[in-house]
Amino acid sequence: PRSNRAKSKEHKRLNTHKLVLQYIVPCMNSYGLCIVDNFLGDRIGERVVQEVKRIHQSGNMQDGQLVSQKLNKSKAIRGDKIAWVDGTESGCQNIGYLLTRMDKLITCADGKLDKFKISGRHKAMVACYPGNGAGYVKHVDNPNADGRCVTCIYYLNKNWNAKEHGGLLRIFPEGKSYVADIEPLFDRLLLFWSDRRNPHEVQPSYATRYAITVWYFDSEERAEAKRKFRDLTANSQEGSSS
Numbered sequence: 001p002r003s004n005r006a007k008s009k010e011h012k013r014l015n016t017h018k019l020v021l022q023y024i025v026p027c028m029n030s031y032g033l034c035i036v037d038n039f040l041g042d043r044i045g046e047r048v049v050q051e052v053k054r055i056h057q058s059g060n061m062q063d064g065q066l067v068s069q070k071l072n073k074s075k076a077i078r079g080d081k082i083a084w085v086d087g088t089e090s091g092c093q094n095i096g097y098l099l100t101r102m103d104k105l106i107t108c109a110d111g112k113l114d115k116f117k118i119s120g121r122h123k124a125m126v127a128c129y130p131g132n133g134a135g136y137v138k139h140v141d142n143p144n145a146d147g148r149c150v151t152c153i154y155y156l157n158k159n160w161n162a163k164e165h166g167g168l169l170r171i172f173p174e175g176k177s178y179v180a181d182i183e184p185l186f187d188r189l190l191l192f193w194s195d196r197r198n199p200h201e202v203q204p205s206y207a208t209r210y211a212i213t214v215w216y217f218d219s220e221e222r223a224e225a226k227r228k229f230r231d232l233t234a235n236s237q238e239g240s241s242s
Protein backbone atom coordinates (compact mmCIF):
# COMPACT_ATOMS: atom_id res chain seq x y z
CA PRO A 1 0.00 0.00 0.00
CA ARG A 2 1.32 3.54 -0.74
CA SER A 3 2.62 5.55 2.23
CA ASN A 4 0.72 8.59 3.40
CA ARG A 5 3.64 10.68 2.19
CA ALA A 6 3.35 9.23 -1.30
CA LYS A 7 -0.39 9.80 -1.26
CA SER A 8 -0.04 13.40 -0.09
CA LYS A 9 2.60 14.06 -2.75
CA GLU A 10 0.26 12.61 -5.37
CA HIS A 11 -2.56 14.66 -3.85
CA LYS A 12 -0.46 17.84 -4.15
CA ARG A 13 0.44 16.99 -7.77
CA LEU A 14 -3.23 16.55 -8.67
CA ASN A 15 -4.07 19.77 -6.89
CA THR A 16 -1.42 21.60 -8.91
CA HIS A 17 -2.84 20.04 -12.07
CA LYS A 18 -6.35 21.12 -11.18
CA LEU A 19 -5.28 24.63 -10.09
CA VAL A 20 -3.40 25.12 -13.35
CA LEU A 21 -5.84 23.63 -15.83
CA GLN A 22 -9.07 24.79 -14.26
CA TYR A 23 -7.99 28.21 -13.00
CA ILE A 24 -4.59 29.61 -14.00
CA VAL A 25 -4.67 28.74 -17.72
CA PRO A 26 -8.23 30.01 -18.40
CA CYS A 27 -7.64 33.08 -16.21
CA MET A 28 -4.38 34.00 -17.96
CA ASN A 29 -5.84 33.46 -21.43
CA SER A 30 -8.92 35.56 -20.58
CA TYR A 31 -7.45 38.41 -18.48
CA GLY A 32 -3.69 38.21 -19.02
CA LEU A 33 -3.18 38.15 -15.25
CA CYS A 34 -4.00 35.73 -12.44
CA ILE A 35 -3.84 35.72 -8.64
CA VAL A 36 -3.32 32.58 -6.53
CA ASP A 37 -3.69 33.16 -2.78
CA ASN A 38 -2.29 30.85 -0.06
CA PHE A 39 0.20 29.46 -2.57
CA LEU A 40 2.62 27.78 -0.12
CA GLY A 41 0.57 27.88 3.08
CA ASP A 42 1.37 29.76 6.29
CA ARG A 43 4.19 27.59 7.61
CA ILE A 44 6.43 27.57 4.51
CA GLY A 45 5.36 31.08 3.49
CA GLU A 46 6.60 32.31 6.86
CA ARG A 47 9.96 30.58 6.32
CA VAL A 48 10.34 32.32 2.95
CA VAL A 49 9.65 35.68 4.65
CA GLN A 50 12.35 34.95 7.24
CA GLU A 51 14.91 34.15 4.52
CA VAL A 52 14.08 37.35 2.62
CA LYS A 53 14.31 39.46 5.79
CA ARG A 54 17.71 37.95 6.53
CA ILE A 55 18.93 38.84 3.02
CA HIS A 56 17.66 42.41 3.58
CA GLN A 57 19.22 42.70 7.05
CA SER A 58 22.50 41.20 5.88
CA GLY A 59 22.91 44.21 3.54
CA ASN A 60 23.11 41.90 0.52
CA MET A 61 20.60 43.92 -1.48
CA GLN A 62 21.84 46.35 -4.10
CA ASP A 63 20.90 49.94 -3.37
CA GLY A 64 17.55 50.79 -4.88
CA GLN A 65 17.32 52.85 -8.04
CA LEU A 66 17.29 56.62 -7.45
CA VAL A 67 13.79 58.06 -7.54
CA SER A 68 14.28 61.81 -7.85
CA GLN A 69 11.49 63.64 -6.06
CA LYS A 70 9.40 65.95 -8.24
CA LEU A 71 9.87 68.90 -5.86
CA ASN A 72 13.62 69.28 -5.37
CA LYS A 73 15.96 67.13 -7.48
CA SER A 74 18.69 67.27 -4.82
CA LYS A 75 16.86 65.22 -2.18
CA ALA A 76 16.36 62.10 -4.33
CA ILE A 77 15.01 59.07 -2.51
CA ARG A 78 16.00 55.48 -3.16
CA GLY A 79 13.40 53.04 -4.47
CA ASP A 80 13.34 49.27 -4.38
CA LYS A 81 16.48 47.38 -3.34
CA ILE A 82 17.07 44.08 -5.13
CA ALA A 83 19.09 40.86 -4.77
CA TRP A 84 19.36 38.02 -7.31
CA VAL A 85 18.86 34.55 -5.79
CA ASP A 86 18.77 31.15 -7.50
CA GLY A 87 17.56 29.36 -4.38
CA THR A 88 20.59 27.10 -3.92
CA GLU A 89 22.48 29.62 -1.75
CA SER A 90 22.85 28.67 1.93
CA GLY A 91 19.94 29.97 3.99
CA CYS A 92 17.71 30.19 0.90
CA GLN A 93 16.27 26.69 0.78
CA ASN A 94 12.68 27.85 1.26
CA ILE A 95 13.11 30.42 -1.54
CA GLY A 96 14.44 27.45 -3.53
CA TYR A 97 11.31 25.47 -2.70
CA LEU A 98 9.12 28.43 -3.81
CA LEU A 99 10.92 28.51 -7.16
CA THR A 100 10.43 24.76 -7.57
CA ARG A 101 6.70 25.17 -6.95
CA MET A 102 6.49 28.08 -9.43
CA ASP A 103 8.37 26.00 -12.03
CA LYS A 104 5.95 23.08 -11.50
CA LEU A 105 2.96 25.38 -12.16
CA ILE A 106 4.52 26.77 -15.33
CA THR A 107 5.61 23.32 -16.57
CA CYS A 108 2.09 21.99 -16.00
CA ALA A 109 0.60 24.99 -17.86
CA ASP A 110 3.15 24.93 -20.65
CA GLY A 111 1.80 24.89 -24.19
CA LYS A 112 -1.53 26.27 -22.94
CA LEU A 113 -0.37 29.77 -21.95
CA ASP A 114 -1.09 31.95 -24.99
CA LYS A 115 1.15 30.69 -27.79
CA PHE A 116 4.27 30.44 -25.60
CA LYS A 117 6.63 27.50 -25.29
CA ILE A 118 8.41 28.18 -22.02
CA SER A 119 12.10 27.30 -22.11
CA GLY A 120 13.46 28.57 -18.82
CA ARG A 121 13.66 31.52 -16.48
CA HIS A 122 15.83 34.16 -14.90
CA LYS A 123 17.14 33.80 -11.35
CA ALA A 124 14.66 35.17 -8.81
CA MET A 125 14.75 38.89 -8.10
CA VAL A 126 14.12 39.54 -4.40
CA ALA A 127 12.89 43.14 -4.04
CA CYS A 128 12.34 45.33 -0.98
CA TYR A 129 10.63 48.73 -1.03
CA PRO A 130 11.94 50.56 2.06
CA GLY A 131 8.57 52.14 2.89
CA ASN A 132 9.82 55.71 2.47
CA GLY A 133 7.11 56.54 -0.04
CA ALA A 134 9.07 55.19 -2.98
CA GLY A 135 7.26 53.06 -5.54
CA TYR A 136 8.07 52.02 -9.08
CA VAL A 137 7.17 54.10 -12.14
CA LYS A 138 4.71 52.79 -14.71
CA HIS A 139 6.47 50.49 -17.18
CA VAL A 140 6.23 47.34 -19.30
CA ASP A 141 8.52 44.48 -18.21
CA ASN A 142 9.28 43.33 -21.76
CA PRO A 143 8.46 46.10 -24.29
CA ASN A 144 10.88 44.90 -27.00
CA ALA A 145 10.60 41.11 -27.33
CA ASP A 146 13.58 40.25 -25.14
CA GLY A 147 12.13 36.74 -24.62
CA ARG A 148 10.35 37.17 -21.30
CA CYS A 149 6.71 36.07 -21.60
CA VAL A 150 5.32 35.52 -18.08
CA THR A 151 6.09 37.59 -14.96
CA CYS A 152 5.54 35.64 -11.74
CA ILE A 153 5.58 37.58 -8.45
CA TYR A 154 5.32 36.10 -4.93
CA TYR A 155 4.36 38.61 -2.22
CA LEU A 156 5.45 38.32 1.41
CA ASN A 157 3.69 41.05 3.41
CA LYS A 158 1.59 40.04 6.42
CA ASN A 159 -1.24 42.33 7.53
CA TRP A 160 -0.73 44.62 4.55
CA ASN A 161 -3.35 47.37 4.45
CA ALA A 162 -3.21 49.40 1.24
CA LYS A 163 -5.22 52.29 2.74
CA GLU A 164 -2.48 52.78 5.31
CA HIS A 165 0.60 51.34 3.55
CA GLY A 166 -0.11 52.07 -0.15
CA GLY A 167 2.16 49.81 -2.21
CA LEU A 168 -0.54 48.56 -4.56
CA LEU A 169 0.63 47.03 -7.82
CA ARG A 170 -1.62 48.72 -10.39
CA ILE A 171 -1.80 46.92 -13.75
CA PHE A 172 -3.34 48.78 -16.72
CA PRO A 173 -4.37 45.90 -19.03
CA GLU A 174 -3.94 47.15 -22.63
CA GLY A 175 -7.18 48.13 -24.30
CA LYS A 176 -9.28 47.46 -21.20
CA SER A 177 -11.41 50.10 -19.45
CA TYR A 178 -10.43 48.85 -15.97
CA VAL A 179 -7.22 48.71 -13.93
CA ALA A 180 -6.25 45.87 -11.59
CA ASP A 181 -5.18 47.01 -8.10
CA ILE A 182 -3.31 44.17 -6.46
CA GLU A 183 -2.37 44.18 -2.76
CA PRO A 184 1.07 42.63 -2.10
CA LEU A 185 -0.36 40.17 0.43
CA PHE A 186 1.57 37.42 2.24
CA ASP A 187 1.66 34.08 0.37
CA ARG A 188 0.03 35.59 -2.73
CA LEU A 189 1.25 34.54 -6.19
CA LEU A 190 0.59 36.81 -9.19
CA LEU A 191 1.20 35.90 -12.83
CA PHE A 192 0.84 38.23 -15.83
CA TRP A 193 2.04 38.52 -19.44
CA SER A 194 5.36 40.41 -19.38
CA ASP A 195 4.78 42.22 -22.70
CA ARG A 196 2.98 45.45 -23.63
CA ARG A 197 -0.37 43.96 -22.65
CA ASN A 198 0.40 44.73 -18.99
CA PRO A 199 1.88 48.13 -18.19
CA HIS A 200 2.11 48.37 -14.38
CA GLU A 201 3.36 50.54 -11.51
CA VAL A 202 3.96 50.18 -7.78
CA GLN A 203 2.26 52.97 -5.89
CA PRO A 204 4.22 54.73 -3.11
CA SER A 205 4.83 52.32 -0.22
CA TYR A 206 4.76 53.48 3.39
CA ALA A 207 5.78 50.18 4.98
CA THR A 208 8.55 47.73 4.07
CA ARG A 209 7.27 45.79 1.05
CA TYR A 210 8.86 42.48 0.00
CA ALA A 211 8.33 40.57 -3.26
CA ILE A 212 10.10 37.84 -5.22
CA THR A 213 9.85 38.12 -9.02
CA VAL A 214 10.67 35.47 -11.64
CA TRP A 215 10.51 36.00 -15.41
CA TYR A 216 9.88 32.95 -17.65
CA PHE A 217 11.22 32.86 -21.21
CA ASP A 218 9.45 31.85 -24.41
CA SER A 219 11.99 29.68 -26.24
CA GLU A 220 11.43 31.14 -29.71
CA GLU A 221 11.34 34.81 -28.67
CA ARG A 222 14.39 34.27 -26.46
CA ALA A 223 16.38 32.60 -29.27
CA GLU A 224 15.42 35.43 -31.63
CA ALA A 225 16.38 38.06 -29.06
CA LYS A 226 19.78 36.40 -28.54
CA ARG A 227 20.37 36.29 -32.30
CA LYS A 228 19.52 40.00 -32.61
CA PHE A 229 21.75 40.83 -29.67
CA ARG A 230 24.66 38.84 -31.21
CA ASP A 231 24.24 40.68 -34.54
CA LEU A 232 24.04 43.98 -32.68
CA THR A 233 27.27 43.38 -30.75
CA ALA A 234 28.97 41.86 -33.84
CA ASN A 235 28.05 44.93 -35.92
CA SER A 236 29.14 47.30 -33.18
CA GLN A 237 32.52 45.48 -32.92
CA GLU A 238 32.81 45.61 -36.73
CA GLY A 239 32.02 49.32 -36.55
CA SER A 240 34.69 49.94 -33.93
CA SER A 241 37.36 47.82 -35.71
CA SER A 242 36.84 49.27 -39.21
Ligand SMILES: Cc1cc(NC(=O)CCC(=O)O)nc(C)c1Br
Residues within 6 Å of the ligand: 082, 127, 136, 139, 140, 141, 142, 153, 169, 184, 200, 201, 202, 211
Ligand atom coordinates in the same frame (compact mmCIF):
# COMPACT_ATOMS: atom_id res chain seq x y z
C1 LIG B 1 13.81 46.05 -11.39
C2 LIG B 1 12.40 45.85 -11.91
C3 LIG B 1 11.35 45.77 -11.03
C4 LIG B 1 10.07 45.58 -11.52
N1 LIG B 1 9.11 45.51 -10.58
C5 LIG B 1 7.80 45.73 -10.71
O1 LIG B 1 7.24 45.92 -11.74
C6 LIG B 1 7.04 45.75 -9.38
C7 LIG B 1 6.22 44.53 -9.17
C8 LIG B 1 5.76 44.49 -7.72
O2 LIG B 1 6.61 44.50 -6.82
O3 LIG B 1 4.53 44.48 -7.49
N2 LIG B 1 9.78 45.48 -12.82
C9 LIG B 1 10.82 45.56 -13.70
C10 LIG B 1 10.54 45.44 -15.14
C11 LIG B 1 12.15 45.74 -13.26
BR1 LIG B 1 13.55 45.87 -14.49
Ligand SMILES: [Fe+3]
Residues within 6 Å of the ligand: 139, 140, 141, 200
Ligand atom coordinates in the same frame (compact mmCIF):
# COMPACT_ATOMS: atom_id res chain seq x y z
FE1 LIG C 1 7.70 45.26 -13.61
